[in-house]
Amino acid sequence: MTDVVIAGIGQTEVGEHWDIGLRDLAYAAIHDALHDAGGLKPQALFVGNMLAPNLSRQAHLGALIADYAGLTGIEAVTVEAAGASGGAALRQGYLAIASGMVDVALIVGVEKFTDKIGSGVDEALATTSDSDFEAVQGITPTSQAALLMKRYMHEYAVPANGFANFALTAHANGVANKNAMFRKAIKPETYSKAEMVSDPLNMFDIAPNADGAAALVLTRRELVPSNWQSPLVKIAGSAASSDTLALHDRKDILYFDTAQISAGKAMKQAGVILDQINFFEYHDAFSIYAALQLEAVGFAIKGKGWRLAADGAISRTGKLPCATMGGMKARGFPGGASGVYQAVEAVTQLRGRAEANQIAGAKTALIQSLGGPASTAVSHILQRLD
């Protein structure tokens, strides 16, 4: 099979865009991605979105955004898998190109939390957990993550500030990312004195809900315009996996099976081993998720994922840089757009254009997008083509 490549990227700043509508956000990212792709004309649009039917009372985003972006007529669809919607949209676009039925695919992840405020957001977020058995009891994604983190800290005797470096690393990396929501480094004391949200999760263990859109243009390698100037990035591996929504249905709540399965398949397809992965964009909606992903993918043994943060391995100059542009914690968490932001940021790194955030010699990246507590995981291996 021919290589599927990412030939264009675009993104908006992540933040609270009270004055910009959902379709405008999507358009901004698409505009930049199509411009970056130097004239490639998309035939299909895959929209990654998590909550617009609730937060913005707007479903049917595929046709809406295709039209608004001046692409009326192309096929267009929304792909939803909770927080993994962005990764899942990328995967559908990948399959479309790989099928040979579509030559150029446009992926846009878009989310707008500020169309709703206060408890309406929690209520909407709760639709991504098991409505009949979890949400109905009042659980929210945040309180669910707190249960996971509490159990983890108990099982593995993690000290009180053991997770601090996930937030510190993310914020350090956010400083130089002009699209990040938070561009201020934090100190260990900032973390240790932070307001508790749902014990033991404090404010800095939780990525901020935010508005944003990111876009990608996918095509087959041979269709890339001959005047193309950027290093090409190939999708070398793509895989997804699902698990129970409800935590109580799992044998082991402290192991993210889907993170393991999807990363393993993507790496196998790419012919890549762990040591060859130069950086990892994990789904740090909560710091406990990041720790559990590091373990499931195999970067740490069970119970030791948090040590990779504590020991500095995930920092920009560490053994395994993570959240290299600020991650969800500092770049912000625009729901179903997040997985597309991961890809845009990884491509920026692989092109060698991450400026102050550049990971030296980055050639291979793993990005992983989660829905709920890894009820869905979508993994991609991206590689620079020389």
Added chain:
Amino acid sequence: MTDVVIAGIGQTEVGEHWDIGLRDLAYAAIHDALHDAGGLKPQALFVGNMLAPNLSRQAHLGALIADYAGLTGIEAVTVEAAGASGGAALRQGYLAIASGMVDVALIVGVEKFTDKIGSGVDEALATTSDSDFEAVQGITPTSQAALLMKRYMHEYAVPANGFANFALTAHANGVANKNAMFRKAIKPETYSKAEMVSDPLNMFDIAPNADGAAALVLTRRELVPSNWQSPLVKIAGSAASSDTLALHDRKDILYFDTAQISAGKAMKQAGVILDQINFFEYHDAFSIYAALQLEAVGFAIKGKGWRLAADGAISRTGKLPCATMGGMKARGFPGGASGVYQAVEAVTQLRGRAEANQIAGAKTALIQSLGGPASTAVSHILQRLD
């Protein structure tokens, strides 16, 4: 490329399933489809759903349903394109198989309207139209269809009961379909005396919102078990297209561009001309949609689609049988499941197992799933392999 075939079908009765949950409905259809597929093991699940995040407060259906169906671990995603969600899920499954990355894909369309009652349903349905410019003014899909029909009747001087035969044909075909919501034939007087809902749409111009689930198993031809007993059905053509959500953004509201584009592409791919299509499963959520699809696909010239109904061409023994198992009008309209029901019914016909409803010698079918007033259209050509 190898042939993509439909190797398993399943469906629930369509109706008001107050006592059965969303996941149970999906499971019932999946169970039957997997049984029909004789042991094929799916690696991917594509869920077609339109309104569960609003009507059932449940998003993230991919992982939820995969787990509930005993398929924990497979990749799973929700595909949404309003009323075309079922057709769009089929298309994504088709692309996945065509890519060679997935060997066996499971498609399930599921919708549960009865989780909500009264105006909550209209409010949810309105999220599929343009929220910022249409829904905000109070328009609903039904009132929008009424505007279309009124204009059509005016432009083409259609007499008062000119659309009656769409309903009469659907109800006649629903009688022998044990999964249909309405199994009673109606008389011309029933139509002409029916309650007006939104002038000129009467109760019989509108398909009933309903609960239901339908499922398909897709694979490559060579992977079909050797003990396979049913005639195989091939997906010979697959295509989709998008248009504006809002009617006021169209040049001509009385022509369904997407229906034309997607049917044309699917027929071109299949190498099929109009005369070779033995029956047409249109998206008769409203009788005016059916008329406009007949015109856009090319079965009638502009302004004459209603005549195919009035003249009896769409009846079971007519020139172009439509809604052969009752269509949305009599089988019922389970939102995002509808496009999958169309495929299940077409396969039943092509296998020669439609019993009293059998279209003699049926070999080639066109099915077309719409989102909104053809803001999305997804078309598939299905063919019996001899």
